[in-house]
Amino acid sequence: xxxxxxxxxxxxxxxxxxxxxxxxxxxxxxxxxxxxxxxxxxxxxxxxxxxxxxxxxxxxxxxxxxxxxxxxxxxxxxxxxxxxxxxxxxxxxxxxxxxxxxxxxxxxxxxxxxxxxxxxxxxxxxxxxxxxxxxxxxxxxxxxxxxxxxxxxxxxxxxxxxxxxxxxxxxxxxxxxxxxxxxxxxxxxxxxxxxxxxxxxxxxxxxxxxxxxxxxxxxxxxxxxxxxxxxxxxxxxxxxxxxxxxxxxxxxxxxxxxxxxxxxxxxxxxxxxxxxxxxxxxxxxxxxxxxxxxxxxxxxxxxxxxxxxxxxxxxxxxxxxxxxxxxxxxxxxxxxxxxxxxxxxxxxxxxxxxxxxxxxxxxxxxxxxxxxxxxxxxxxxxxxxxxxxxxxxxxxxxxxxxxxxxxxxxxxxxxxxxxxxxxxxxxxxxxxxxxxxxxxxxxxxxxxxxxxxxxxxxxxxxxxxxxxxxxxxxxxxxxxxxxxxxxxxxxxxxxxxxxxxxxxxxxxxxxxxxxxxxxxxxxxxxxxxxxxxxxxxxxxxxxxxxxxxxxxxxxxxxxxxxxxxxxxxxxxxxxxxxxxxxxxxxxxxxxxxxxxxxxxxxxxxxxxxxxxxxxxxxxxxxxxxxxxxxxxxxxxxxxxxxxxxxxxxxxxxxxxxxxxxxxxxxxxxxxxxxxxxxxxxxxxxxxxxxxxxxxxxxxxxxxxxxxxxxxxxxxxx
Numbered sequence: 043x044x045x046x047x048x049x050x051x052x053x054x055x056x057x058x059x060x061x062x063x064x065x066x067x068x069x070x071x072x073x074x075x076x077x078x079x080x081x082x083x084x085x086x087x088x089x090x091x092x093x094x095x096x097x098x099x100x101x102x103x104x105x106x107x108x109x110x111x112x113x114x115x116x117x118x119x120x121x122x123x124x125x126x127x128x129x130x131x132x133x134x135x136x137x138x139x140x141x142x143x144x145x146x147x148x149x150x151x152x153x154x155x156x157x158x159x160x161x162x163x164x165x166x167x168x169x170x171x172x173x174x175x176x177x178x179x180x181x182x183x184x185x186x187x188x189x190x191x192x193x194x195x196x197x198x199x200x201x202x203x204x205x206x207x208x209x210x211x212x213x214x215x216x217x218x219x220x221x222x223x224x225x226x227x228x229x230x231x232x233x234x235x236x237x238x239x240x241x242x243x244x245x246x247x248x249x250x251x252x253x254x255x256x257x258x259x260x261x262x263x264x265x266x267x268x269x270x271x272x273x274x275x276x277x278x279x280x281x282x283x284x285x286x287x288x289x290x291x292x293x294x295x296x297x298x299x300x301x302x303x304x305x306x307x308x309x310x311x312x313x314x315x316x317x318x319x320x321x322x323x324x325x326x327x328x329x330x331x332x333x334x335x336x337x338x339x340x341x342x343x344x345x346x347x348x349x350x351x352x353x354x355x356x357x358x359x360x361x362x363x364x365x366x367x368x369x370x371x372x373x374x375x376x377x378x379x380x381x382x383x384x385x386x387x388x389x390x391x392x393x394x395x396x397x398x399x400x401x402x403x404x405x406x407x408x409x410x411x412x413x414x415x416x417x418x419x420x421x422x423x424x425x426x427x428x429x430x431x432x433x434x435x436x437x438x439x440x441x442x443x444x445x446x447x448x449x450x451x452x453x454x455x456x457x458x459x460x461x462x463x464x465x466x467x468x469x470x471x472x473x474x475x476x477x478x479x480x481x482x483x484x485x486x487x488x489x490x491x492x493x494x495x496x497x498x499x500x501x502x503x504x505x506x507x508x509x510x511x512x513x514x515x516x517x518x519x520x521x522x523x524x525x526x527x528x529x530x531x532x533x534x535x536x537x538x539x540x541x542x543x544x545x546x547x548x549x550x551x552x553x554x555x556x557x558x559x560x561x562x563x564x565x566x567x568x569x570x571x572x573x574x575x576x577x578x579x580x581x582x583x584x585x586x587x588x589x590x591x592x593x594x595x596x597x598x599x600x601x602x603x604x605x606x607x608x609x610x611x612x613x614x615x616x617x618x619x620x621x622x623x624x625x626x627x628x629x630x631x632x633x634x635x636x637x638x639x640x641x642x643x644x645x646x647x648x649x650x651x652x653x654x655x656x657x658x659x660x661x662x663x664x665x666x667x668x669x670x671x672x673x674x675x676x677x678x679x680x681x682x683x684x685x686x687x688x689x690x691x692x693x694x695x696x697x698x699x700x701x702x703x704x705x706x707x708x709x710x711x712x713x714x715x716x717x718x719x720x721x722x723x724x725x726x727x728x729x730x731x732x733x734x735x736x737x738x739x740x741x742x743x744x745x746x747x748x749x750x751x752x753x754x755x756x757x758x759x
């Protein structure tokens with residue numbers, strides 16, 4: 043039986059996400075044919091009714107879940123069938139099930155499990171007694187007479203009490219595995235609370251978790267970051283998390299549901315069994331399920347925050363193609379200097395000592411000035427690690443003293459050290475020291491953050507919350523998605539892009555990227571996009587997916603330096619012909635483009651959405667969608683936390699956005715926190731609605747805790 047019905051899946055997605063059924067069906071068809079999300083979103087708008095990448099992601103996710111569910115149904119049915127327990131009713135329930143958790147609940151009674159007391163009781167022949175007790179039909183005998191047939195000393199059932207106890211284990215397990223009862227319990231238990239207590243003897247060692255030493259919050263309201271903090275505290279051995287509920291209410295309800303016949307001989311014993319099962323089976327199982335659900339939801343939210351911050355970081359404004367010096371600051375080992383040209387090519391390196399302990403400002407100024415003048419440097423990128431403020435002030439003083447036409451900026455160096463020691467860095471700069479590679483990376487981060495950051499494991503960049511505690515495959519998938527989206531949104535220069543950047547272009551991937559670079563090394567440069575078809579193992583499908591997102595500057599076809607897909611080039615030539623001009627004259631010619639009416643070019647192949655996109659691209663061919671670069675200006679009088687005073691107003695740059703606020707670099711080696719309550723004079727439900735990573739903001743210092751390394755800031759007027 044095939045449990046994956048594409049039509050039904052499309053209908054379900056359409057209903058749950060309020061999307062056109064025809065558009066969802068078309069999107070699924072395109073995905074199943076191997077098309078990428080960026081390609082579908084940009085170049086197949088007619089088919090999908092203009093679905094954006096967010097909607098397409100939702101469809102892709104739902105499609106994946108539907109396939110996984112179908113596969114799981116098949117394996118569960120086979121497992122139950124093998125045990126000879128598959129009834130028509132159960133088969134119908136499993137086939138109709140649309141939720142993974144409910145599916146697992148249906149399977150639970152037949153799932154292979156470790157040897158339990160209930161298993162031992164069944165082996166001892168107490169199954170029929172358990173069934174008799176569950177049925178609760180009056181028998182008309184004494185309890186002793188009813189239990190007598192089940193007493194068997196050879197099976198360690200020496201007394202009637204032992205027989206009753208063994209049957210109780212079976213009953214308790216069956217209650218725990220009952221899908222309907224589990225569903226009721228999980229629904230009701232959500233009215234409870236998540237609690238945490240500090241473990242005995244851990245109060246002093248676990249100070250960072252002191253907010254959770256005596257914590258309680260309703261399950262329905264607990265924020266993802268607080269639940270993940272409790273989980274981390276538990277994992278590190280400092281906290282005991284738990285679920286707290288109104289036990290009297292649950293026992294009252296369970297007794298009503300499970301013990302229904304007052305005339306049954308074992309009525310009172312069953313009431314007692316409910317209490318025992320609640321404490322030992324039902325509550326632990328329900329609590330575990332709730333904790334697992336909270337974990338899944340909290341991780342999903344944390345991954346979403348990380349992905350959103352990652353996107354903002356990747357789309358940070360590039361300073362552009364300028365000769366740049368990268369400075370990796372340091373005290374004892376000095377400040378590493380690397381010069382790169384407009385294209386990012388390494389030119390020269392040095393080490394200077396402008397700060398303590400050497401304080402060789404004269405020598406450092408002389409060397410830096412020499413490099414600036416020799417290479418006509420117009421940009422200086424300073425890593426924000428150790429000694430960054432001191433180095434920033436030193437560079438600022440040099441620029442002012444020498445009246446240099448140079449812009450300086452402090453950039454995040456998160457992950458730079460990991461990159462500089464990675465195989466990617468070794469392959470790129472095999473003859474350079476690891477410290478020089480780090481300085482080069484800092485220079486590249488200012489020139490083009492996107493092109494540089496794709497070389498680094500996204501988890502090392504540090505713009506998330508609890509990123510090491512969440513589902514790692516899901517985190518990687520989410521981050522890879524954002525990187526792919528950003529790379530294709532911006533576009534990639536085919537002749538200068540690294541293999542790391544090319545790997546994220548729609549349809550290409552790491553192996554094809556390596557082959558493109560190898561082929562480029564052989565021919566020198568690509569002068570047409572269509573030359574990609576000469577790359578070994580790069581076929582028409584990959585070309586179709588990737589071509590629109592690649593750029594060939596100064597090539598033979600001017601359209602190759604734009605986002606106009608090659609399949610549309612003939613259409614553009616037709617547009618140019620109607621105006622009696624060549625294509626190169628049409629590019630960027632706003633007045634000429636304004637004379638073109640989209641409706642005149644609609645045909646069976648191209649609809650109005652595609653034509654409007656083409657006209658917009660012709661108006662600004664190859665336009666970088668990222669914002670214009672602007673450098674943050676730190677206060678020269680504020681270099682350390684000790685320089686801060688309450689009430690100070692400073693400029694800073696957002697380094698991380700979480701669910702509870704935003705962290706801001708104000709130039710003192712310690713980011714300050716703008717709590718969500720301090721972001722505006724009105725209620726802010728989500729910090730991401732106000733700020734993004736890399737935003738330059740004005741803040742006021744609210745409080746300083748030097749010992750606890752905490753700075754509280756406000757963005758309120």
